[in-house]
Amino acid sequence: MVNHRGPEFASVMTDVLQQLKPFFGTTREPLLLTGSGTGAQEAAIVNVLSPGDEVLAVTSGVFAERFAAIAEAFGAVVHRLQGEWGFPISPAAVRQSLKENPDTKAVLVTHNETSTGVTNDLAAIAEVVRDTRRSHHPLLIVDGVSSIGALPFEYDAWDIDVAITGSQKAWMSPPGMAMVVLSEHAWEAHREARMPRYYWDFTKARKNGDKRTTPFTPAVGVIHALQEALRIMTEEGPEQIFARHRRVGRRVREGVYELGLELFADPSAASNTVTAVRVPPDIDASRLIRDLRQRHHVVVGSGQDWLKGSIFRIGHMGWVHDEDVEHLLAGLRTALEDARLEEAV
Amino acid sequence: MVNHRGPEFASVMTDVLQQLKPFFGTTREPLLLTGSGTGAQEAAIVNVLSPGDEVLAVTSGVFAERFAAIAEAFGAVVHRLQGEWGFPISPAAVRQSLKENPDTKAVLVTHNETSTGVTNDLAAIAEVVRDTRRSHHPLLIVDGVSSIGALPFEYDAWDIDVAITGSQKAWMSPPGMAMVVLSEHAWEAHREARMPRYYWDFTKARKNGDKRTTPFTPAVGVIHALQEALRIMTEEGPEQIFARHRRVGRRVREGVYELGLELFADPSAASNTVTAVRVPPDIDASRLIRDLRQRHHVVVGSGQDWLKGSIFRIGHMGWVHDEDVEHLLAGLRTALEDARLEEAV
Numbered sequence: 001m002v003n004h005r006g007p008e009f010a011s012v013m014t015d016v017l018q019q020l021k022p023f024f025g026t027t028r029e030p031l032l033l034t035g036s037g038t039g040a041q042e043a044a045i046v047n048v049l050s051p052g053d054e055v056l057a058v059t060s061g062v063f064a065e066r067f068a069a070i071a072e073a074f075g076a077v078v079h080r081l082q083g084e085w086g087f088p089i090s091p092a093a094v095r096q097s098l099k100e101n102p103d104t105k106a107v108l109v110t111h112n113e114t115s116t117g118v119t120n121d122l123a124a125i126a127e128v129v130r131d132t133r134r135s136h137h138p139l140l141i142v143d144g145v146s147s148i149g150a151l152p153f154e155y156d157a158w159d160i161d162v163a164i165t166g167s168q169k170a171w172m173s174p175p176g177m178a179m180v181v182l183s184e185h186a187w188e189a190h191r192e193a194r195m196p197r198y199y200w201d202f203t204k205a206r207k208n209g210d211k212r213t214t215p216f217t218p219a220v221g222v223i224h225a226l227q228e229a230l231r232i233m234t235e236e237g238p239e240q241i242f243a244r245h246r247r248v249g250r251r252v253r254e255g256v257y258e259l260g261l262e263l264f265a266d267p268s269a270a271s272n273t274v275t276a277v278r279v280p281p282d283i284d285a286s287r288l289i290r291d292l293r294q295r296h297h298v299v300v301g302s303g304q305d306w307l308k309g310s311i312f313r314i315g316h317m318g319w320v321h322d323e324d325v326e327h328l329l330a331g332l333r334t335a336l337e338d339a340r341l342e343e344a345v
Numbered sequence: 346m347v348n349h350r351g352p353e354f355a356s357v358m359t360d361v362l363q364q365l366k367p368f369f370g371t372t373r374e375p376l377l378l379t380g381s382g383t384g385a386q387e388a389a390i391v392n393v394l395s396p397g398d399e400v401l402a403v404t405s406g407v408f409a410e411r412f413a414a415i416a417e418a419f420g421a422v423v424h425r426l427q428g429e430w431g432f433p434i435s436p437a438a439v440r441q442s443l444k445e446n447p448d449t450k451a452v453l454v455t456h457n458e459t460s461t462g463v464t465n466d467l468a469a470i471a472e473v474v475r476d477t478r479r480s481h482h483p484l485l486i487v488d489g490v491s492s493i494g495a496l497p498f499e500y501d502a503w504d505i506d507v508a509i510t511g512s513q514k515a516w517m518s519p520p521g522m523a524m525v526v527l528s529e530h531a532w533e534a535h536r537e538a539r540m541p542r543y544y545w546d547f548t549k550a551r552k553n554g555d556k557r558t559t560p561f562t563p564a565v566g567v568i569h570a571l572q573e574a575l576r577i578m579t580e581e582g583p584e585q586i587f588a589r590h591r592r593v594g595r596r597v598r599e600g601v602y603e604l605g606l607e608l609f610a611d612p613s614a615a616s617n618t619v620t621a622v623r624v625p626p627d628i629d630a631s632r633l634i635r636d637l638r639q640r641h642h643v644v645v646g647s648g649q650d651w652l653k654g655s656i657f658r659i660g661h662m663g664w665v666h667d668e669d670v671e672h673l674l675a676g677l678r679t680a681l682e683d684a685r686l687e688e689a690v
Contacts (some may be wrong), residue, residue, distance in 0.1 A: 001519055003644050034521065035380045035544065038561040042544045073543040168562060174346055176379065176521040176564030196541065198418040199380065199387045216383040217513060219521030219564050299348050 002220055009220065010212035012227050017209075019230035022238050023170075024148060024163060024181050026155035031205040033178040034218045037145035037166035040178035042070050043200035044141050044162045045108075048186050050194035051075030053105040056097055056138070058089045058125070062115035062304045067108045067143055074195045079104070085307070086116050086276075088269035091124040098132045105189075106139040106161075112147035115304045117265040117276030117313060119151060126158040139189055145169055149233070150245045150273045150317040161186040167222050170241075170273070172229040172318040176219035245272040248316050248325055255329035259336060264311045273317035276303075278310065283339050285309045291338060296331030347565055354565065355557035357572050362554075364575035367583050368515075369493060369508060369526050371500035376550040378523040379563045382490035382511035385523035387415050388545035389486050389507045390453075393531050395539035396420030398450040401442055401483070403434045403470070406458035407649045412488055413453060419540045424449070430652070431461050431621075433614035436469040443477045450534075451484040451506075457492035460649045462610040462621030462658060464496060471503035484534055490514055494578070495590045495618045495662040506531040512567050515586075515618065517574040517663040521564035590617040593661050593670055600674035604681060609656045618662035621648075623655065628684050630654045636683060641676030 002008050013032070020030045033043055045067075049055065055076045057068035060083030072078050081097045083089050089109070098104055107129050112119045122142065129140045139161040144153060148163065149170030155163055161183045168175035182190070182202065190202055204215035233241060249272030253263060256277050264276035279285040285302065289312055292298040301313040314328065347353050358377070365375045378388055390412075394400065400421045402413035405428030417423050426442045428434050434454070443449055452474050457464045467487065474485045484506040489498060493508065494515030500508055506528045513520035527535070527547065535547055549560035578586060594617030598608060601622050609621035624630040630647065634657055637643040646658040659673065 001513065003646070004520075005646070006638065006644065035384065036561040036563065039380065039384075039544045070543045074541045166562070168346065168565075174564065174566035175349075175562045176567060196419045198415045199384045216381040217511070217520045218381065219519065219567065220513075221519035221566060222521060222564065293351065299351065301348070301350070 002224075004218055004220055005213055009223075012223060013212045016223060016227050016230060019234050020179055023153065023233070024155045025153050025157060026181055028155070028181050028183070029209065030179045030181050031202060031209055032214055032218060032223070033180060033200065033205065034176065034214065034216065035178055036175055037143070037164065037169075037178060038066065038070075039200070040145070040164035040166065040180055041067050041143055043178070043197075043202070044143075044164050044180060045071050045076070046074055046193070046195040046197040046200055047202045048139055048141070048162060048189040048193050049074070049076055049106060050192070052077060054079065054101060054103045055106050055108060056081060056094070056101060056104045057108045058094060058110070058120075059083065060085050060087065060089060060116065061110065061113035061118065063113055063143060063145070064108070064110040067110060071108065086118060086264050087266045088118055089120045089125060091121060091128045094125055095128045095131070098128070098138065104138045106141050108141050108143070110143045111153070112144070112151060112271050112273055114146045114274050114313070115276075115307065117263065117271045117274050118269045119147065119271040119273075120269070123154070123158055126160060130159050137185070139186060146271075146273050146317060150241065152242050155181055159183070161189075167226055170317045171226055172232070173225040174222050176222040177226065244321070245317065248272070248320055248322065249275070251322065251325050252314055252316055252328070255325065255332075259329070259333055264307070273315070275314045275316065276307075276311045277314065279312060282343060283336065285312060288312065288335055288339055291335045292331055295338075296335060298328050298331040347569075349563055349565055350558055354568075357568060358557045361568060361571050361575060364579050365524055368498065368578070369500045370498050370502060371526055373500070373526050373528070374554065375524045375526050376547060376554055377559055377563060377568070378525060378545065378550065379521065379559065379561065380523055381520055382488070382509065382514075382523060383411065383415075384545070385490070385509035385511060385525055386412050386488055388523070388542075388547070389488075389509050389525060390416050390421070391419055391538070391540040391542040391545055392547045393484055393486070393507060393534040393538050394419070394421055394451060395537070397422060399424065399446060399448045400451050400453060401426060401439070401446060401449045402453040403428065403439060403455070403465075405430050405432060405434060405461065406455065406463065407460035408458055408488060408490070409453070409455040412455060416453065431463060431609050432611045433463055434465045434470060436466060436473045439470055440473045440476070443473070443483065449483045451486050453486050453488070455488045456498070457489070457496060457616050457618055459491045459619050459658070460621075460652065462608065462616045462619050463614045464492065464616040464618075465614070468499070468503055471505060475504050482530070484531060491616075491618050491662060495586065497587050500526055504528070506534075512571055515662045516571055517577070518570040519567050521567040522571065589666070590662065593617070593665055593667065594620070596667065596670050597659060597661055597673070600670065600677075604674070604678055609652070618660070620659045620661065621652075621656045622659065624657060627688060628681065630657060633657065633680055633684055636680045637676055640683075641680060643673050643676040
């Protein structure tokens with residue numbers, strides 16, 4: 001294992017940080033954190049907020065709810081803008097909520113809600129938050145775990161304050177590392193922020209990052225994987241990767257319709273990285289998922305929370321191409337036929 | 346990447362948890378956390394303590410200081426029992442401190458202080474803490490990051506409450522995962538503990554662990570590596586591994602003396618997993634470390650904190666055997682000779 005305080009590691013880290021920037025749409029330098037996406041959610045909150053701060057959490061799925069729950073666990077006063085699951089967040093509703101809660105210190109938004117297969121219109125939501133900044137400056141904190149690197153993301157242009165993502169999603173690497181970008185506005189908030197923190201502290205991450213190391217031992221192997229993945233991604237190019245995800249996402253949805261199935265998400269906001277499919281009433285969800293895995297080597301996710309048993313979720317981010325989608329759809333077709341035949345026997 | 350909610354992962358996790366137990370010296374079930382050793386230190390504190398709780402931190406090195414700093418960051422009232430760096434903690438001093446601070450809720454001990462190359466007499470310290478439990482029940486929280494799996498550790502027999510370790514140390518795996526064991530006493534404290542937490546929450550870890558998964562996406566690749574490492578370790582056997590570390594540690598120290606060098610640690614407490622060596626006054630530490638790496642393919646650590654420049658540290662835990670030590674000592678001999686020759690020119 002390479003020593004994370006040595007020159008080999010520094011060179012890999014320099015390369016990784018540089019190559020991440022175009023996918024975030026930023027010229028700012030990312031920080032590397034050791035942990036999963038949820039750890040990065042926690043880091044994003046505890047580094048810029050203080051107990052008692054008012055937070056607007058825009059929630060319509062498991063991951064947005066988790067973001068809100070973390071803020072509450074650390075003492076924020078959380079106002080929830082509850083959207084219907086499967087539908088995109090309404091920017092007008094965000095505008096209204098910010099009017100009703102003029103002391104809002106931060107807005108928590110999940111760009112792509114993995115539990116429902118919905119991509120929110122982050123550009124429009126960001127515009128609303130930006131508009132209100134003139135008077136009371138809410139921070140825009142974005143969970144981009146299942147979007148950044150696969151979907152268009154314009155950190156600088158949209159004026160985002162904190163954006164997080166995780167190595168195991170669009171970055172095609174094993175889980176274990178998270179990446180975060182902070183604006184100057186967020187760094188200012190960080191200096192005042194009083195939520196307790198040590199492991200996730202961004203001052204430590206930046207101080208060490210400037211020396212091309214991490215404050216604590218990182219998942220070195222994952223960073224090496226990230227370097228190679230980013231080489232491949234840079235070669236393909238951000239625009240080409242975004243186009244491929246659009247094409248793959250569209251083909252998954254078409255295939256799902258062809259099988260007589262329905263999306264859980266409103267089609268206007270269906271995600272190009274994950275598709276949530278309603279399980280037909282005559283099919284047992286857990287059995288379908290098991291058959292897909294055992295007989296067809298297709299791994300799909302189950303529904304989470306109250307959606308368990310009523311949907312399954314197809315991930316299609318990262319190294320996913322047309323032939324993978326056809327393999328998936330063929331397996332799904334046979335598994336559905338088998339399930340119905342066995343049911344009929 | 347294997348789905349961490351699927352049966353393949355569950356089987357790997359079951360195997361890993363089972364095989365960890367003999368090295369902790371426990372029949373209790375470990376929890377898996379995604380992060381580095383410092384993350385596990387934070388987890389150990391925030392899960393069993395409340396702001397305002399009095400904590401006795403036994404500190405004589407960088408990692409023990411970090412343990413104390415984390416407790417302070419989360420609002421504990423920390424009493425430091427400052428030992429001299431390079432010397433073992435005196436159990437009698439712990440006894441005295443506990444007498445002077447009768448409201449102590451927890452004692453933080455670093456079993457093996459990686460920054461100074463000292464192994465503390467944990468059995469004796471644990472006995473002192475156990476003695477005082479009759480009246481006021483302090484929790485014994487142990488950082489075993491650089492000890493467990495390489496040095497004898499008797500979680501059950503010594504009556505420890507929280508013990509943590511990290512995948513990249515004795516476990517011969519890449520960094521990214523931490524493992525922790527809790528006593529019933531610690532679980533009771535957990536239910537009352539009010540330090541804010543979400544990502545590190547042990548209730549979530551246990552609830553998911555019982556179903557052989559983790560609350561959030563773990564560093565799956567590291568867990569697979571751990572499984573293979575534990576297979577090798579179980580084959581060699583805990584007693585044989587501890588004996589090998591004793592032999593390797595002794596040989597490193599002998600070799601260091603033969604080169605005319607001095608240990609930083611008091612020889613009575615010199616660690617069998619890491620040896621801190623004083624840099625002679627006529628040698629430039631950073632140059633020696635660089636030469637060892639570039640010319641001899643030997644990677645040693647620099648001194649930390651105020652020891653930077655005055656010591657270097659040789660790690661010898663995990664997959665380290667006699668021939669590795671001879672390779673190290675030969676490289677060190679030549680590097681020292683070269684440094685002196687070049688200095689003389």
